[in-house]
Amino acid sequence: xxxxxxxxxxxxxxxxxxxxxxxxxxxxxxxxxxxxxxxxxxxxxxxxxxxxxxxxxxxxxxxxxxxxxxxxxxxxxxxxxxxxxxxxxxxxxxxxxxxxxxxxxxxxxxxxxxxxxxxxxxxxxxxxxxxxxxxxxxxxxxxxxxxxxxxxxxxxxxxxxxxxxxxxxxxxxxxxxxxxxxxxxxxxxxxxxxxxxxxxxxxxxxxxxxxxxxxxxxxxxxxxxxxxxxxxxxxxxxxxxxxxxxxxxxxxxxx
Amino acid sequence: xxxxxxxxxxxxxxxxxxxxxxxxxxxxxxxxxxxxxxxxxxxxxxxxxxxxxxxxxxxxxxxxxxxxxxxxxxxxxxxxxxxx
Ligand SMILES: Cc1ncc(C[n+]2csc(CCOP(=O)(O)OP(=O)(O)O)c2C)c(N)n1
Ligand code: SF4
Ligand code: SF4
Ligand code: SF4
Numbered sequence: 001x002x003x004x005x006x007x008x009x010x011x012x013x014x015x016x017x018x019x020x021x022x023x024x025x026x027x028x029x030x031x032x033x034x035x036x037x038x039x040x041x042x043x044x045x046x047x048x049x050x051x052x053x054x055x056x057x058x059x060x061x062x063x064x065x066x067x068x069x070x071x072x073x074x075x076x077x078x079x080x081x082x083x084x085x086x087x088x089x090x091x092x093x094x095x096x097x098x099x100x101x102x103x104x105x106x107x108x109x110x111x112x113x114x115x116x117x118x119x120x121x122x123x124x125x126x127x128x129x130x131x132x133x134x135x136x137x138x139x140x141x142x143x144x145x146x147x148x149x150x151x152x153x154x155x156x157x158x159x160x161x162x163x164x165x166x167x168x169x170x171x172x173x174x175x176x177x178x179x180x181x182x183x184x185x186x187x188x189x190x191x192x193x194x195x196x197x198x199x200x201x202x203x204x205x206x207x208x209x210x211x212x213x214x215x216x217x218x219x220x221x222x223x224x225x226x227x228x229x230x231x232x233x234x235x236x237x238x239x240x241x242x243x244x245x246x247x248x249x250x251x252x253x254x255x
Numbered sequence: 256x257x258x259x260x261x262x263x264x265x266x267x268x269x270x271x272x273x274x275x276x277x278x279x280x281x282x283x284x285x286x287x288x289x290x291x292x293x294x295x296x297x298x299x300x301x302x303x304x305x306x307x308x309x310x311x312x313x314x315x316x317x318x319x320x321x322x323x324x325x326x327x328x329x330x331x332x333x334x335x336x337x338x339x
Contacts, residue, residue, distance in 0.1 A: 034328070192289050236288070
């Protein structure tokens, strides 16, 4: 084995490794799934801030339903779309904890739209992580409110058509309009540079919570290579070429 | 076949190295794509789950930038960088 004779592989040279906040359970996500990267980044931020004992995650219904098997923190599972409401209750009862919700686009922008908007409008002092892969991943790739015009899914196999299926919902832009939100940003995790930016955004969101600044919303434009029926590398490329035009990256609000 | 002297010699030039947990790796290829130096490749062999795991095909090229680690969804890459 070449690795075993490589002198660079020594503890003093270690610069990057799996976060200690991540458990050893192997993630159930499909190969290349953006959820794995976002889960990991949250773990890294919690580790860097030293808040493992005081952070409570609210897990969604969707592919990230098992996030509680991966991050070694306290969790509460919410029913479909209700994570912001559950997060509200947890944060109000335990104001000294860090509370974040983690949701897909079907969860946050379809069935949970009311909870999402009202939590942000109340300015709940929570972090909302929103992983937007443009479809319902877990249940087989159905059209979501976020599905792009012309994008194929199992329930619009010939592509979404606005006259029949409505328009893609830019819910993050909508949330940025609400006075309760203090930090609203859209990021991605398809390149090393974008991963590092998303980590910074998550860090800022958790720091905001420490300062009682209101709701921070971090959207991550993501891939679902299984649902999109592409390889993970193709899915990243497709996302760059199609999703970013409709869902441009960057801060919408930072107060 | 590269001879061992050449490997050791090349290794002296490398500034970084990675260790991929080939048991956990799902062969998604995102690290291969993210590597600026073409150090990584997916193996022709598969692991127990049937995935063509990632490995350092050209260890002498690694600069220890950690791009591969950053994009890996399954946190199976540890990155080492030699002190200058
Ligand atoms: C009340 C209720 N309605 C419907 C479902 C079925 N269901 C499970 S996951 C899901 C969609 C999840 O999609 P998304 O939130 O985009 O997450 P992803 O899997 O893409 O990460 C649906 C409709 C459910 N579990 N509960
Ligand atoms: S179905 Fe899509 S969102 Fe769900 S784990 Fe697989 S790739 Fe990820
Ligand atoms: S550390 Fe950088 S150069 Fe080395 S394998 Fe990873 S991406 Fe490639
Ligand atoms: S990114 Fe991670 S899971 Fe994907 S091939 Fe590379 S090491 Fe394996």
